[in-house]
Amino acid sequence: MTATDTEIAAMRRALALATHGPRGINPQVGAVILSPAGDVLAEGWHRGAGTAHAEVDALSKLAPGAARGATAVVTLEPCNHTGRTGPCAVALIEAGVARVVYAVADPGERSSGGGERLRAAGVDVDAGLLVDEGTELLDSWLTVQRLGRPHVMVKWAQSLDGRAAAADGTSQWITGPDARADVHRRRADADAIVVGTGTLLADDPALTARRPDGSLYDAQPRPVVIGTRAVPQEAAVRRHPKPFIQDEGDDLPDLLDRLRELGIHRVFVEGGPTLASSFLRAGLADDVLAYVAPTLLGGDRLAVRDVGVTTIDEQRRLDVESVERLGDDLLIVAHPRSRSEEETP
Known part of the structure; x- marks a missing residue:
């Protein structure tokens, strides 16, 4: 009928x-x-x-x-x-x-x-x-039903030569205001934002989703801090509208299971290189968002570190969904291929 x-x-x-x-x-x-x-x-x-x-x-x-x-x-x-x-x-x-x-x-x-x-x-x-x-x-x-866990987006900003920071560790700002505004819109769409203690201690990020005028979006992601080092009492994340979760990060699948039980559907992994690499190495990245600035930094402060590739045959291929210009910067959105897709001739 x-x-x-x-x-x-x-x-x-x-x-x-x-x-x-x-x-x-x-x-x-x-x-x-x-x-x-x-x-x-x-x-x-x-x-x-x-x-x-x-x-x-x-x-x-x-x-x-x-x-x-x-x-x-x-x-x-x-x-x-x-x-x-x-x-x-x-x-x-x-x-x-x-x-x-x-x-x-x-x-x-x-x-x-x-x-x-x-x-x-x-x-x-x-x-x-x-x-x-x-x-x-x-x-x-x-x-979430299909994956059995939240959807994970791994984001980083990098120079054209693949660096996330200058030789002295400074990293604000590699990208311009249009790219940063795009990041904040995506934060507002996420249920959780994940950062490592290294980035937290170095940059003291608020981990909020903010409009270009500095006001907060109505929707805010729940902050998740990965690492064993203590979060300082004066850290900006302690003033976030939602209480942060801290996890040692030694079992990322278990962390995602616990976030799923909290009703979290979308996880935005934002920093830094060690944390991004951990999610990539574990095969837990569903989307990769690479913001690329037309600048050169040199040095060894790579945007991505060890992802489990020791030889060219082990490289992690991605399928590019889109390339978008944001002011002077580029945003590349890609999806890691499954192992079976990588093996298909």
């Missing part, structure tokens, strides 16, 4: 409702319950881990039996597992819903299968309505 215009309008409303919920360990989901005649009976959205899912939130606003024969329009396939709450597929079946329309299939190993369960119970199910819009809404959450 093809979705009706009423169901399309209801899905657009459900997508808007979903944005009221927080982005975190659970997906943002919205739901609209329609009567057999197409009238809106109830609306709901997911308010965070441990709270009612969108479908149950909407059903809770109806009297017993009021959803019998109704259509549930949901942005994500109703779940099929018991966690902190019960399966939404079962809740819809028990409420007597006759039809379910959803945008995006649930990719979870434990939570997927809600559509099949609904069909087995005699409920008419239509999948993929406004799937592109639903996928865009859930983009970062879906990426």
Whole structure:
């Protein structure tokens, strides 16, 4: 059965409702319950881990039996597992819903299968309505489900000859204001910003996302400091709007697991060369952002150090997504190839 215009309008409303919920360990989901005649009976959205899912939130606003024969329009396939709450597929079946329309299939190993369960119970199910819009809404959450960890962006700024600092260690500023403004916009899009103690002690970065006029963006990444050295009491990071996390950095996959459990989807690795190299060497970089300034520094202060390459056959190939000019500087965005892709002739 093809979705009706009423169901399309209801899905657009459900997508808007979903944005009221927080982005975190659970997906943002919205739901609209329609009567057999197409009238809106109830609306709901997911308010965070441990709270009612969108479908149950909407059903809770109806009297017993009021959803019998109704259509549930949901942005994500109703779940099929018991966690902190019960399966939404079962809740819809028990409420007597006759039809379910959803945008995006649930990719979870434990939570997927809600559509099949609904069909087995005699409920008419239509999948993929406004799937592109639903996928865009859930983009970062879906990426976490696919990777099993947050998406990692590794950023550095370098001179044309690949240096991150002058011979005396000074590094502010290699790039110009346009490139720095771009970095801050990307910080605001991230959930966490990661820096090593070496960079923290040398540069005392605030690790905030700031507009060109110095004001803070509404969204701020959570600071994560990697290293065992103490963070000084007067450090700028201690004045960040969000409390920083400090980790020894000896187990990066475990760190990413813990960040995922905090609901962090996007991690922005910003400094310095040792930390960037650690993520690259471990194969944990999904995007590389290299800001290249038309200047020469010489010396041995490389932007990237040991990434596990000892011979040319071990080089880490990347696929370039884009090259953008930012004032006098260039931004190169690239994705490391998988081992299988590197081995393909």
